[in-house]
Amino acid sequence: MNLLSAKHLSHTFDYELFSNLSLDVQAKESIAIIGISGSGKSTLLNILSTLLTPNEGSVSLFGEDISKMSKKRLAQIKRDELGLVFQSHYLFKGFSGMENLEVAAILSKQSIDDELLNRLNIDESIHQKVTELSGGQQQRVSIARVLTKQPRMLFVDEPTGNLDKSTANEVMNIFFEYIDSHNAGMLLVTHDEELAHKCHKVYRLKDRALEEVK
Numbered sequence: 151m152n153l154l155s156a157k158h159l160s161h162t163f164d165y166e167l168f169s170n171l172s173l174d175v176q177a178k179e180s181i182a183i184i185g186i187s188g189s190g191k192s193t194l195l196n197i198l199s200t201l202l203t204p205n206e207g208s209v210s211l212f213g214e215d216i217s218k219m220s221k222k223r224l225a226q227i228k229r230d231e232l233g234l235v236f237q238s239h240y241l242f243k244g245f246s247g248m249e250n251l252e253v254a255a256i257l258s259k260q261s262i263d264d265e266l267l268n269r270l271n272i273d274e275s276i277h278q279k280v281t282e283l284s285g286g287q288q289q290r291v292s293i294a295r296v297l298t299k300q301p302r303m304l305f306v307d308e309p310t311g312n313l314d315k316s317t318a319n320e321v322m323n324i325f326f327e328y329i330d331s332h333n334a335g336m337l338l339v340t341h342d343e344e345l346a347h348k349c350h351k352v353y354r355l356k357d358r359a360l361e362e363v364k
Contacts, residue, residue: 151213152176153303153335156198159207160285165259168358169179171207175303177336180326181336182346184363185355191339193354198240198337199234199305200224212302213236230258237308247276247283247291251359258299269324270294271290271317285312293321297328304329310345322348 154175161167167190175181196202198209200216209216211227214346219227241250251262267273270290275283283291296304304325310318320360322345328335336347346352352364 155199155210157208159197159204160319161193161197161204166358168355176335177335178330180329180336180338180349182340182349182352183355184340184346186353189355191355192196195307195339199232200228200248210234212337230300233296233299233304235293235296235306235309239288241280241288241292243280246279247272251295252289252296254298260298260300262298266294266297269320276359289313300332302334306336306338308340350364
């Protein structure tokens with residue numbers, strides 16, 4: 151069974167971003183979408199992660215069409231099954247990094263992984279207020295918060311933009327190990343083609359269509 155299945159998606163703002171796109175993500179599979187700015191990558195990610203409704207087409211998560219879900223069921227899936235890592239960190243600014251993780255752990259009934267904090271190199275800075283952390287540290291806290299939930303599907307938008315190359319590689323290794331060990335899937339949006347080609351499949355969003363390049 152596909153974790154994610156999108157069929158015949160089309161979306162328009164002032165102009166047509168894309169038309170008749172279809173995409174599947176299976177367990178233990180990582181898929182990257184690349185393309186120039188303005189091509190619709192982030193909009194597509196928002197649709198697939200349930201944040202935006204497409205003008206046409208359908209999206210199913212874990213075998214269920216989201217347009218046919220009750221509000222309660224959709225909210226439960228968003229809370230427990232989806233992990234979203236965006237360029238904006240959306241951390242609770244008045245909290246410490248650890249307090250942000252504790253909220254995620256309580257809501258998902260999961261425990262905080264000390265080894266993960268060590269690999270992300272935030273095991274010491276995690277106790278500082280979010281406002282005292284650098285952009286890169288906040289990004290790593292955001293990643294730790296998402297993985298603490300143990301989601302079945304990861305949606306990741308430019309996750310390494312604030313990170314040095316070594317840390318970026320470690321973060322991607324963590325993502326790949328996570329989806330493999332948790333039977334999860336990952337959809338990555340990035341401008342970095344080298345990063346994208348670390349994934350199992352790569353698609354380019356160009357001229358309103360998805361072209362498989364790997």
